[in-house]
Amino acid sequence: AQSVTQLDSQVPVFEEAPVELRCNYSSSVSVYLFWYVQYPNQGLQLLLKYLSGSTLVKGINGFEAEFNKSQTSFHLRKPSVHISDTAEYFCAVSDQVQAGTALIFGKGTTLSVSS
Amino acid sequence: EAGVAQSPRYKIIEKRQSVAFWCNPISGHATLYWYQQILGQGPKLLIQFQNNGVVDDSQLPKDRFSAERLKGVDSTLKIQPAKLEDSAVYLCASSLQRDPQYFGPGTRLTVL
Numbered sequence: 001a002q003s004v005t006q007l008d009s010q011v012p013v014f015e016e017a018p019v020e021l022r023c024n025y026s027s028s029v030s031v032y033l034f035w036y037v038q039y040p041n042q043g044l045q046l047l048l049k050y051l052s053g054s055t056l057v058k059g060i061n062g063f064e065a066e067f068n069k070s071q072t073s074f075h076l077r078k079p080s081v082h083i084s085d086t087a088e089y090f091c092a093v094s095d096q097v098q099a100g101t102a103l104i105f106g107k108g109t110t111l112s113v114s115s
Numbered sequence: 116e117a118g119v120a121q122s123p124r125y126k127i128i129e130k131r132q133s134v135a136f137w138c139n140p141i142s143g144h145a146t147l148y149w150y151q152q153i154l155g156q157g158p159k160l161l162i163q164f165q166n167n168g169v170v171d172d173s174q175l176p177k178d179r180f181s182a183e184r185l186k187g188v189d190s191t192l193k194i195q196p197a198k199l200e201d202s203a204v205y206l207c208a209s210s211l212q213r214d215p216q217y218f219g220p221g222t223r224l225t226v227l
Contacts, residue, residue, distance in 0.1 A: 090157050103216060
């Protein structure tokens with residue numbers, strides 16, 4: 001069975017500061033890794049994904065994440081946040097062997113950016 | 116390219132009433148998922164379809180929830196009768212094989 005732990009439920013930061021949202025996963029099989037963002041009253045939007053290859057993945061809106069297999073982590077980073085980045089962020093995994101299987105999500109991290 | 120469409124966006128019902136949600140996936144996406152997102156938690160899979168067949172419904176409360184995807188395109192999720200704990204956002208997602216899932220805007224259900 002797979003599980004995802006997002007280590008921080010809330011992350012408050014000031015505008016233009018760097019941010020890291022932490023995600024650890026547990027799985028007995030190889031996995032694909034994802035970060036989704038959810039703005040208020042909206043569905044989930046894909047930020048970035050790790051399927052294979054380079055462990056540093058770049059996504060939309062200036063976000064990037066690094067896959068660390070030995071630490072089973074997939075932390076999300078942005079060097080300088082904007083007010084508009086305020087949202088809920090979800091880390092998710094899916095089974096790499098059985099492609100197309102459902103996503104297992106963490107509980108989410110609320111990023112609050114203030115001026 | 117049109118995204119995943121869902122309706123209604125909001126629904127308020129009394130407990131023990133029935134309710135239905137509709138989802139139209141991205142054109143050509145064979146796989147369709149329904150997730151339940153309770154406030155403060157991440158989405159949890161209810162049911163997964165591949166074309167019009169069920170792939171995984173192990174977490175669907177079958178005594179009250181049902182879902183269908185008759186022609187392998189759009190899908191309906193029904194709750195009958197609803198309980199207070201069914202208050203949540205119901206998200207529909209679709210994907211091509213081995214591609215990421217794309218989510219609709221969700222239906223927010225409030226059961227009073």
